[in-house]
Amino acid sequence: MQYSPLDVADLRILAHLQNHAKASNQELAEVAFLSPSQCHRRVKRLEALNIIRGYTAQIDPQALGLEITIFVNVFNVSLDTHGPNPALRFSDAIKTVPEVIECYSLTGETDYLIKARLPNLKAISEFLMHRLMSVPGVGSIKTSVVVEEIECAATLPTQEFDKGSG
Known part of the structure; x- marks a missing residue:
């Protein structure tokens, strides 16, 4: 499936959700430097495009x-x-x-x-x-x-963003 380009705000939302799946819309809006309503629309769009495939709990x-x-x-x-x-x-x-x-x-x-x-x-x-x-x-x-689990990332690599850029 081909996706529309993701901008910096989308990538910030995705990066934050990978480590904080239970983040509130307000928290995501602050991370993405968006209003809560803009952030909510973006999350819904990312879900509709199946870029966000779901939310899970990581269990030991x-x-x-x-x-x-x-x-x-x-x-x-x-x-x-x-x-x-x-x-x-x-x-x-x-x-x-x-x-x-x-x-x-x-x-x-x-x-x-x-x-x-x-x-x-x-x-x-x-x-x-x-x-x-x-x-x-x-x-x-x-x-x-497996004798020893050395690295088992539950997140995909995303670019680190400077919180001051927008």
Whole structure:
């Protein structure tokens, strides 16, 4: 989707919302150097354009007992299976697997890269053998377990703005 150009005020709003999703309209207006009504219209426009896709709470996975992060490279996804669109069938099936928190279609040797959160080693085995390998078209997989999370940004990079410029 092509978006209309974002100006400095839009970028200030987006930058602030990434770290302060519960910010009031008044707070956003101050950050963007706009009146509250102008700011409200801009936020609604950014939502309507799906530039702002939603608002979420960041939850510590360990608080939910999800101690282990794994990455799974999926190779040799068979696209010659019967049906109208095997790639779409794979995509639809993987979306129903609750342990999968991210999935990307890639170029190169790996067909898909999956990120999953699981509570323990037994759950990893169950996930790989009984859930992932049963997804239509999966040929082979290679799994990596995260030993340490070094950087996991929940925000997109935005330009830093001088509060004095407008």
